[in-house]
Amino acid sequence: MIEFHLNSRSGLAPYLQLIQQVRHALRLGLLREGDQMPKVKDVAAGLAINPNTVLKAYRELEYEGLVAARPGIGTFVTGTLGGAPLSAHGPLRRDLQRWLAKARRAGLDDESIEALFASTFRSSAEDEGGMGRWAG
Amino acid sequence: MTAVIKTERLGKRYRRLWALADCTLSIPAGHVVGIVGPNGAGKTTLLSLAAGLLAPTAGTIEVLGGPPPENPAELARVGFVAQDAPVYAGLPVADHLRLGAHLNPGWDDALARSRIERLDLDPGQKAGKLSGGQRAQLALTLAIAKRPGLLILDEPVASLDPLARREFLQDLMEATAEQGLSVVLSSHLIADLERVCDYLIVLVASRVLVAGPVDELLATHHLLTGPRRDPATLPAGQQVISASHTDRQSTLLVRTSEPVLDPAWTVSEVGLEDLALAYMKQARPARRNHHLEVQQ
Amino acid sequence: MTWLAWRQFRPQATAAVVALATFAVLLAATGPHLAGLYATSGVTGCHIDSCDRLASNFLGLLGGIDTVVYMLGIAGVILTPAVIGIFWGAPLIAREFETGTFRLAWTQTITRTRWLAVKLALTGLAAMAVTEGLALMFGWWAAPIGEAARVTASQFPLGMGPFSLPAFDAHGITPLGYAAFAFTLGVTAGVLLRRAVPAMAVTLIIFVAVQIAMPLGIRPYVFPPVHTTASLSGYFSGGQTITPGGGFALAVDHVRSEPGAWIYSSGAVNAAGHPVSIMPAACVQNNDPLPCLASHGIRVAVTYQPTSRYWALQWTETAIYLALALALAGFCFWRVSRRRY
Numbered sequence: 001m002i003e004f005h006l007n008s009r010s011g012l013a014p015y016l017q018l019i020q021q022v023r024h025a026l027r028l029g030l031l032r033e034g035d036q037m038p039k040v041k042d043v044a045a046g047l048a049i050n051p052n053t054v055l056k057a058y059r060e061l062e063y064e065g066l067v068a069a070r071p072g073i074g075t076f077v078t079g080t081l082g083g084a085p086l087s088a089h090g091p092l093r094r095d096l097q098r099w100l101a102k103a104r105r106a107g108l109d110d111e112s113i114e115a116l117f118a119s120t121f122r123s124s125a126e127d128e129g130g131m132g133r134w135a136g
Numbered sequence: 137m138t139a140v141i142k143t144e145r146l147g148k149r150y151r152r153l154w155a156l157a158d159c160t161l162s163i164p165a166g167h168v169v170g171i172v173g174p175n176g177a178g179k180t181t182l183l184s185l186a187a188g189l190l191a192p193t194a195g196t197i198e199v200l201g202g203p204p205p206e207n208p209a210e211l212a213r214v215g216f217v218a219q220d221a222p223v224y225a226g227l228p229v230a231d232h233l234r235l236g237a238h239l240n241p242g243w244d245d246a247l248a249r250s251r252i253e254r255l256d257l258d259p260g261q262k263a264g265k266l267s268g269g270q271r272a273q274l275a276l277t278l279a280i281a282k283r284p285g286l287l288i289l290d291e292p293v294a295s296l297d298p299l300a301r302r303e304f305l306q307d308l309m310e311a312t313a314e315q316g317l318s319v320v321l322s323s324h325l326i327a328d329l330e331r332v333c334d335y336l337i338v339l340v341a342s343r344v345l346v347a348g349p350v351d352e353l354l355a356t357h358h359l360l361t362g363p364r365r366d367p368a369t370l371p372a373g374q375q376v377i378s379a380s381h382t383d384r385q386s387t388l389l390v391r392t393s394e395p396v397l398d399p400a401w402t403v404s405e406v407g408l409e410d411l412a413l414a415y416m417k418q419a420r421p422a423r424r425n426h427h428l429e430v431q432q
Numbered sequence: 433m434t435w436l437a438w439r440q441f442r443p444q445a446t447a448a449v450v451a452l453a454t455f456a457v458l459l460a461a462t463g464p465h466l467a468g469l470y471a472t473s474g475v476t477g478c479h480i481d482s483c484d485r486l487a488s489n490f491l492g493l494l495g496g497i498d499t500v501v502y503m504l505g506i507a508g509v510i511l512t513p514a515v516i517g518i519f520w521g522a523p524l525i526a527r528e529f530e531t532g533t534f535r536l537a538w539t540q541t542i543t544r545t546r547w548l549a550v551k552l553a554l555t556g557l558a559a560m561a562v563t564e565g566l567a568l569m570f571g572w573w574a575a576p577i578g579e580a581a582r583v584t585a586s587q588f589p590l591g592m593g594p595f596s597l598p599a600f601d602a603h604g605i606t607p608l609g610y611a612a613f614a615f616t617l618g619v620t621a622g623v624l625l626r627r628a629v630p631a632m633a634v635t636l637i638i639f640v641a642v643q644i645a646m647p648l649g650i651r652p653y654v655f656p657p658v659h660t661t662a663s664l665s666g667y668f669s670g671g672q673t674i675t676p677g678g679g680f681a682l683a684v685d686h687v688r689s690e691p692g693a694w695i696y697s698s699g700a701v702n703a704a705g706h707p708v709s710i711m712p713a714a715c716v717q718n719n720d721p722l723p724c725l726a727s728h729g730i731r732v733a734v735t736y737q738p739t740s741r742y743w744a745l746q747w748t749e750t751a752i753y754l755a756l757a758l759a760l761a762g763f764c765f766w767r768v769s770r771r772r773y
Contacts, residue, residue: 008331011405013354041313048305050168050334051313187539191771206771208541216539222532224440231439238435239540275536282541 001038002031006047014049018057022066026081037067037075140165140200140286140318141186147194148181155181157342159195163320163335167349168312170333171322172412178342179322180219183290186320187216200286212242215279219290221272225264229257232274233281240282248281251307269300273307280311287312289321293328305332326409338412340419350408357411360388360401378414389414433542433550441555444520448562455508455566459573462501469493470576475583480688487584491577502577505570509602512566513610516559517639521618522631524551525768529626548768552761556615563611571603578603582692582739594742595694597647604746609753614639616760623764646749654748655741657696661705661733662687664726674721680711684734694737703729 002025004018012020025031037058044051058075061067068078103113139162146159156178163169171179184190185197188205197204205211223232229252237243252259255273257266263274272292279287292308293301309332312319323329329336337347346353357377364386367376374392381387389406390396396403406414438445470476473490475483525548528534538544571578581593592599600606617639621631664682674680684698700708708730715724737745 006331013351014331041310044313045306045310047331048302048309049331051309052167052334054313189535189538189771205539206543208543211539211543212541214539216535218532218535218539220532222536224533224536225531226443227439235436235439236540239433239537239542241541278536279539 001036004038004043004047006049014047015053015057015060018043018054019060022057022061023081026066026077031077033077033080035077037077039074138165138201139163139198141320142198143182143185143195144197145195146182146185146192146197148178148185148190149193154193154342156185159342159344161337161344161347163318163337165318166316167335168309168319168321168333169335169337170329171320171337171339172326172329173322173324173339174416175324177324177339179324179339180290181342182339183216183288183320183322187214187288189216208241212240212282213285215282215284215287217272217275217279217287217289217292220295221268221275221292223263223266223271223274226262228260228262229266229274230259232263232278233259236278236281242283244281244283247283248277251277251281255307267300269296269304272296272300272304276304276307276311280315280317283315285318287317287319289319291322291324294323294325301328308332326412330408336408336412338415340416343419345415345419353411354405354408356393357389357391357406358396359404359406359410360386360390360396361404362386362401365400378418433546434554436537437550437554440551441520441558444555445558448558452562452566452569455504456569458501459505459569462497463573466494466498466573466576470580473580475576475580478583483583483691484686484688487580490580491584494577498577502574505574506598506602509563509567509570509607510598512563513559513607513614514636514639514643516563516611517614517618517635518632520555520559521615522622522635523628524555524619524622525764526622526626526628526631529622530628544768545765548765552616552619552764556612556757556761559611559615560608564605564608567603567607574603584686593692593694594739595692595737595745600647600651600746601643604743605750606746606753609750609757610643612757613642613753613760616757616764620760620764623767650752651745651749652696652737654745655737657735657737659733659735661701661731663731664722672721674711679709680721681709682732684732687734687736690736690738692739692742696735696737698732698734700725700730701733703731705733707733 002022004021006014006017010017022031022037038046040051040054040058043049043054058067058069062069062075065079066077066081067075069075100113103116108116141161141163143159143161146156146161147154148156159178159182171182173179181190185192186199186204188199188211199205199210200213202210205214224235227235233245233248233252236248237245251273255270255277257270257274263271266274276289276292279289289308293304296304305328308319308321311317321329321333334350335348336350336353338345362385364381364384365388367379367386367388370376370388370390373394374390374396377389377391379386379388389411470490473493474486475490478486525534528537537547578594578599581599594600594603601610614635618631618635621634621638622628625631625634662684671683671685672680673683680700682698682700684695687693687695702708711721711725712728712730715721715728718724
């Protein structure tokens with residue numbers, strides 16, 4: 001079962017953080033179809049946050065088709081994010097490893113690699129008209 | 137939505153001082169409502185009026201659709217934990233549970249006992265020997281186990297250490313979710329309330345400065361930074377809560393329901409704490425000027 | 433609520449029971465001896481002329497222990513209402529205000545009226561029972577002494593008549609009234625002052641003031657006293673003072689035909705009934721001037737309350753204290769029900 005955490009400094013509203021963590025878990029394969037979501041009261045108690053906040057997150061996830069509530073039983077994962085989980089992208093991962101080796105040979109340190117990647121990612125996202133809600 | 141607490145120009149005066157003045161609120165049910173304000177602002181007075189411990193000097197107050205609790209039927213629906221969680225120092229924890237059972241027909245003994253067990257409280261220990269956090273938890277247990285519809289807490293975590301504070305709020309949220317409680321709690325620290333409240337009331341110097349759902353407050357308040365500007369020149373729909381200026385720059389906190397279109401402004405979000413502080417500061421300057429006049 | 437009131441009262445109840453039991457043991461240990469002495473003293477059914485002497489002898493026989501127990505008993509019964517008022521009454525509500533626990537109690541599913549009523553009733557009835565129980569217990573033990581004291585002239589400490597200040601307060605039904613009053617006085621002080629220690633002090637001061645004022649200012653006037661004049665021989669037992677120059681005064685402390693009566697005042701009067709303070713010249717040099725005075729027609733006038741009035745006075749005084757207690761209790765209910773805290 002997924003365990004939530006809250007970053008009070010993240011600037012992101014708590015319910016959005018919960019949604020983000022669910023989507024991230026789905027991506028990494030930590031959450032699979034059929035898994036049960038923790039009960040609203042347990043999430044509220046664990047994080048010391050308002051139960052309405054949790055309800056809001058679960059409702060939003062349900063609206064996106066990622067979970068479904070079964071009254072009296074619980075809330076369950078029903079969907080995926082579309083596309084195979086990260087583990088299925090073997091070729092992409094190998095390409096990335098090769099590029100990283102090239103960047104190191106060119107003399108870039110870790111921070112420069114990250115900066116290069118971030119700026120290229122951002123400019124390419126802007127060019128393609130803002131793909132993905134959670135960028136930046 | 138039904139209102140758990142509804143006041144109309146509510147006021148309470150002690151001798152010559154108005155502890156609460158001209159208070160008009162409609163607190164909706166099903167929320168965790170936070171009342172924040174400095175010490176002496178009137179928070180305890182407002183909560184005591186709602187709990188039926190005080191009678192108003194002016195205005196009216198309605199609790200759960202009826203008068204503040206006086207007869208047993210009304211008293212059963214409202215749970216109250218006063219400041220510093222008073223308990224009977226000479227009675228052990230178990231006897232406090234018996235107190236609850238004897239004095240409340242709606243007492244849920246299983247719930248009370250399971251909470252005491254989970255909290256690791258020794259039933260034989262005298263309540264006077266408990267730590268602050270344990271006392272607060274005992275008082276919360278007494279209030280929750282009578283199965284009220286509304287729970288009123290006066291500065292419940294004010295004197296608790298951070299761990300006790302977190303544990304108390306965790307338990308409160310669990311009970312809220314389980315029983316579908318409406319909760320009204322007060323604090324002089326925003327940080328206590330930020331996590332758990334979805335409705336905020338700012339009370340300063342016996343007056344309500346702002347009240348509303350947290351989401352709505354955060355969405356309608358914006359911090360505007362830009363070149364120096366006289367606040368009076370802003371459009372009518374933008375209410376300036378606080379303004380500070382340097383020789384070249386102005387920083388304004390505004391409340392508005394429309395988007396801010398003026399390109400001169402950089403618009404950023406405001407945190408709940410800064411929002412509340414801005415309102416509290418707004419209430420102060422008048423007093424400071426008065427003080428200076430007297431000195432001269 | 434009864435459970436809670438009892439649970440809060442339990443430590444004080446235990447202390448009272450222990451104190452009562454200890455005293456009971458003491459009384460039981462010394463009682464039979466005292467009763468035996470009395471049985472053989474001949475005071476019961478004595479002839480009016482010899483009662484005085486027989487009773488005096490009996491009282492003289494009593495040892496140190498009996499005197500101590502008697503003093504303890506009198507002191508105990510007189511002090512118990514004050515102690516109850518201070519330690520049971522004053523903190524009853526004041527402690528709840530002081531510690532803030534009233535905010536816990538008044539937000540349970542119980543009205544303030546019921547809360548106060550149960551606390552008042554439980555502790556108040558216990559207060560009355562403990563005090564009156566102690567008084568009856570002691571009264572049983574001290575009956576011989578009381579009887580002897582009634583028929584003899586006043587001697588301190590054992591021979592004080594039933595109307596005397598300590599004896600009237602310590603016997604009969606009045607202790608119950610005192611306890612009820614002291615208790616409700618304490619509770620009222622606590623309700624008004626909201627702090628236990630000041631309430632205790634105020635209760636003590638007011639209670640002592642009332643307990644002094646009652647026998648001095650009210651008790652004598654409840655029933656009008658009887659006036660009579662008696663001849664100097666036979667009926668007279670008392671004192672005389674003679675000053676140089678022929679002045680004299682007579683004081684009666686015991687009227688033989690009215691044993692145990694409460695003497696308000698007495699003095700010498702002449703045959704016409706007017707007060708006399710100068711001795712007739714003929715009697716001045718006599719060692720025992722009484723027969724000489726009698727032959728000049730001088731009598732003694734006495735104002736007194738007869739013993740037949742004892743129980744009427746007891747019940748009346750108790751009723752006054754109970755009425756005060758009820759009034760104070762009513763005030764407390766009114767005060768607590770106002771939503772001001």
